[in-house]
Amino acid sequence: MTTRPDGPDLVVLGVDGSAANLGALRYAVAEARLLGGRLKLVHVVPDYLSISPMVPLTAAEFTETGTEILRSAEAVARELAPDLEVEGWLHHGNRPAELVRGAEGAHVLVVGRDGRPLPQRLLRGDTAAAVAARAELPVVEIPAEWEPRPADAERVVVVGVKAAPHADDLLTDAFETARERDATLVVLHAWKLPTAYDDIVETRVAVDQWAREATLQMEELLREHRTEHPDVKVEVRVVHDHPSHALVEASHEADLVVLVRRAHGVPPAAHLGSTARAVLRSAQSPVRVVAPTTSRKE
Template sequence: MPSQPIGPVVVGVDGAPWNRVAIEYAAREAEQRGTGVRLVHVIPTPVPRPPLPPVVPAAVRSAGLGILQHAHEAAHTVAPTVEVTTGLARGPVVEALLRAAEGASAVVLGHGGDSSRARLWTGSTLTGVSARAACPTVAVPASWVSASRHGRVVVGYHSPQHSDELLTPAFEEAARRKAELVVLHAWTVPSGYADVIEVRTHADDRRRTALAEIESQLDAFEATFPEVSVRVEVVHGQPAHALVAASRTADLLVLGRGRSLLPPRHVGGTARAVLREGACPVEIMPSSLHSDLPELTLEEHGALLP
């Protein structure tokens, strides 16, 4: 991404089978961006569990170095000309990966989809890093195959507010990959009965309004990236379902993360679901909270809270 500092692509590795796809993705990305790969393994903090014998620190370190060595070989095989460095870290996994990702152009994590171990990784490490990293976080599913190129980047569009933060990297990725860019907006009404009525009575109006709004946002980007073919899709349905379906024919899915003024930060329910179920690499873009945000007003049932 030209607008991002060209730091290394950081990859979290833990010896799991799905590390392979993350390493391959990161190595190819680093090669295209003209940067290096930084492989990071976090050594777990030993917890005594009598009557089991205590874990020997030297043995843990040796195992970690072995994981990094295998990862280094895998990255070098994919991109022999890319500089690959490794690092052992200690402490809580999310905190350690966030420290390693400082100054990175992206942090890449693999996950195994539906397995119980994968859900643990996705539910904690992946979402934790995605919610707090200062750089983009890319989740690569174990089923991803780099050779299966669709020539399509999909970006999930929510609203005009802060849309530049999402559309800029999406256009840059599509240009770099020489791919079509699909701007996908999905809408639904929270109440089931109201949704049925809305679809029957105002679906066309909603679609026209959304198309006009999105296309007005795209004018400047299309002038800057004339080589990128853009298609806007407005669909009725749950956003997570629509995005997961779109990921099956995409090379990359770009999403923004949940925006929170106060900690703890979060990726948002839609992004969390897509991280877990997406069929292609999913890139979560960091958000920036601007100092000119309006003062926070709290309401309950339409009445201001004291």
């Protein structure tokens, strides 16, 4: 275990020992190699486990299991990238809180998608969503079945932009993420009201006119970022659709979808935003959630 301080070249992965976590491990290894950095694996032994009184377990046994989970993940990471510096850290306590604490100062925190049915996630909590709702650094959630796209495929990063508030933070992150990957940046803006209200709007404002005006607004938001990143190819895409559906559809062609979460409230998970929660649950690609105050600088 290294004692070097965390830094901007560090990728942190939340490890849970499940088969569904392997996609997240592959992504985290690839991200660390892309950055020329290090990979930190964090496993959290929960502070409470419901167990039968007929089968008593000790805290030491929990720690032993957690240590073995870390060792297995380290072995897979080193098999994938023998030249990568990998370290494992064992934490105890609340999983979302400890994962966020373990990633302080890092470049990104990677977590696997919770594939349990919705009722179970509501009853027992969704670690990935909870982490994305509270972390101050970018959080990337990985579908369990994720595999990297073919090496010769065009790289595409999709960023969902709703409105001007927090757009600068979001676009700063999205442009830098696209630059790191030598990817085309698709700036997606989608808008649609519930059906009855949407029908009224369509009769008063032609959709084509709305699309032209929305495109001009997007271009205004992009102007400074285009100047700062002239090497990033940008495509502006304005669609008349529900944002979550449009982003999930776009995720089929994307290497990554980038979103910004709502500003924090209490409790934080309630302010992740309905669009972000829907995309995290259903996107085919990894999803990167940016805190509203995140602006990465070189």
